[in-house]
Amino acid sequence: MTPTITAFNWVPDFARSYVRDMRARWAFEEIGEDYAVSVIDHATVKGPAHRRVQPFGQVPTYADDEVEIFESGAIALHIARRAPGLLPADRAGQARAEQWVIAALNSVEPMIMQLAMVDIFEADRPWSAARRPQVVEDIRGRLADLSAALGDKDWLDGAFSVGDLTMVSVLRGLHDSGLLAEFPTLAAYVARGEARPAYRRALADHLADFEAEPVPA
Numbered sequence: 001m002t003p004t005i006t007a008f009n010w011v012p013d014f015a016r017s018y019v020r021d022m023r024a025r026w027a028f029e030e031i032g033e034d035y036a037v038s039v040i041d042h043a044t045v046k047g048p049a050h051r052r053v054q055p056f057g058q059v060p061t062y063a064d065d066e067v068e069i070f071e072s073g074a075i076a077l078h079i080a081r082r083a084p085g086l087l088p089a090d091r092a093g094q095a096r097a098e099q100w101v102i103a104a105l106n107s108v109e110p111m112i113m114q115l116a117m118v119d120i121f122e123a124d125r126p127w128s129a130a131r132r133p134q135v136v137e138d139i140r141g142r143l144a145d146l147s148a149a150l151g152d153k154d155w156l157d158g159a160f161s162v163g164d165l166t167m168v169s170v171l172r173g174l175h176d177s178g179l180l181a182e183f184p185t186l187a188a189y190v191a192r193g194e195a196r197p198a199y200r201r202a203l204a205d206h207l208a209d210f211e212a213e214p215v216p217a
């Protein structure tokens with residue numbers, strides 16, 4: 001079967017380009033492999049059939065002739081192993097690329113999600129305004145560490161890999177915060193990722209799924 005991922009049929013404007021199916025789409029575009037997208041609504045995502053594959057009721061999921069998996073990082077790694085383009089040929093390089101996937105998801109993304117919580121999802125909570133300065137400081141510290149690790153390289157381990165794909169996807173969550181601009185090395189790094197033709201194709205396909213969908217009542 002053609003590898004198939006799931007994606008939402010509609011999300012609010014502020015979430016478009018940030019839903020995690022983008023990571024799978026981008027990975028497929030980088031390795032040049034065709035894939036299919038099963039576009040589903042929010043009720044279906046929370047239903048029992050989808051939860052049998054994704055127990056937390058989220059997207060994306062992934063299925064091919066051999067596996068049915070969830071979690072964007074696991075999916076991106078699985079896609080990267082299907083064909084050349086996202087993993088180095090040597091085992092040591094592969095391990096380093098995988099470490100950056102895990103670092104993006106474990107060491108960077110949770111902090112960025114805390115900012116989304118206080119600014120968007122729980123902005124009306126009485127504690128959000130008081131918590132925000134510490135959230136911002138925590139992110140600045142982590143970005144300083146990451147900027148130092150990147151140094152003057154274009155990519156984290158020399159050549160673009162699934163680690164960079166995941167890290168750029170995570171850092172994009174800071175676009176509206178102004179924080180990336182404080183770290184020009186990282187801002188340029190994200191811009192390089194977004195300029196890749198594979199990213200542009202993935203983004204166009206992602207956004208096209210929403211064009212014909214009415215805004216839910």
